[in-house]
Amino acid sequence: MVKHVSDSKTYAEVIVVGAGDRGNVYSQYAITAPQKMKIVGVAEPSAERRKMFASQYGLSSENCFESYLDLAKRPKFADAIIVSTLDGLHAAVVKELAPLKYNILLEKPMAVTLQDCIDIHAAVLQNDIILAVCHVLRYTPHYTELKKIIDSGKLGEIYNVQHLEQIGETHFAHSFVRGNWAIEEQTSFSLMTKCIHDVDLISWFIGNAQCTKISSFGSLSHFKKSKKPSAAKDAKRCIDCSYERECPYSAKKIYLEPTVQGQTGWPISVLSNVVDIENITDAITNGPYGRCVYECKNDVLDNQVVNFEFQDGKTASMTMIAFTKDECIRKTRIYGSKGELVSDGDNEISYYEFNSKQTTTVHPNDLDEYKLYNEISGHVGGDYGIISCFIDSIINNDPSINKSDSLEALKSHVYVFAAEKSRLSNSVIDPNCLFQF
DSSP, X not given: XXXXXXXXXXXXXXXXXXXXXXXXHHHTHXXXXXXXXXXXXXXXXXXXXXXXXXXXXXXXXXXXESSHHHHHTSOOOSSEEEEOSOGGGHHHHHXXXXXXXXXXXXXXXXXXXXXXXXXXXXXXXXXXXXXXXXXXXXXXXXXXXXXXXXXXTTTOSEXXXXXXXXXXXXXXXXXXXXXXXXXXXXXXOHHHHHHHHHHHHHHHHHOSOOEEEEEEEXXXXXXSGXXXXXXXXXXXXXXXXXXXXXXXXXXXXXXXXXHHTTOOXXXXXXXXXXXXXXXXXXXXXXXXXGBOTTSSOOOSOSEEEEEEEEGGGOEEEEEEESOOSSSSEEXXXXXXXXXXXXXXXXXEEEEEETTTTEEEEEOGGGSGGGGGGGXXXXXXXXXXXXXXXXXXXXXXXXXXXXXXXXXXXXXXXXXXXXXXXXXXXXXXXXXXGTOOO
């Protein structure tokens, strides 16, 4: 095993490849825990973002790169990289930089093709590096405690998982209709870009049982021209639309009105590096986030179900739906031979044990051991959880600190590719035909 951090160092030096929203989130750990992580470089094609990032972390100009290809020309000068580029670049970045022996924190999904996912796994093995894929839900206080309950045996052997991913109407309109993940050819299908988290959770909950059958059904149900209200007529932008006040997906409601009220966070922050009324007005007047949601040429699904059969008769089902009040709030029910569990939202977990006839309720976010998880906002503590575990795994030269390795991450991705193949072919798919684990 390669010694990933020298014996004399108690912190990890990190280069961020892709200084957008996700790259900036993970970089905050260098501010929260400067004794453990230091940002020493950045590769970012936007000159403005690169300059802002370099200023924030005090980077020298020689360690700031326009492209990951320029970074790859330099000898290794850090312990790890955070890969937070757009999804389609993930495989290229990993295959270019893994041979330099950088350990890698890779934003999900691993890649947008199955072969690229397999190639990433192979590159990790060949170069003996640590890879953590950002399946951040494994690292939240909520799901950490839920998995502890499963592993304790209190539920017995798990036989069924029912899981719901409520994307949220605003989130879907922002990211999957107007945003970067709207067109499959430019990114990937929505089950991969949004719900790889959820398929990974199902795999994690079921445990070692191999999935043998997958089926899936779904469609782009609403965000298409045929569903455009007649009162909107031929308006292409919310700012010009007479129906705008009646439309729940109005860009003025989602971006401009919150800005007027003083809000500056996501999703408004995506529209401009400087969030103010003038810049957001310009963005919805001229940019992609001001378009009518029925005129965006988007093609990824807003409604999908996936069914799984595992060894020993274990089953699972997952529903992905855009049209919800709750945003990215999962609901899960787990049924075992000795009990059942209900997870509603991000904090409360209740489980009932058949033998004792007792119900126990846990509120993970209230536990003292997870207080630090609030230091970095995002995914209800999952962002803090994964970056802290990743850095600790490098400092201690111990990949097991991470809650999945490249093979475990690959398995979840194979299941998602199998689900999409099932939907497109209207057939039941054995995922082992795509990759033999």
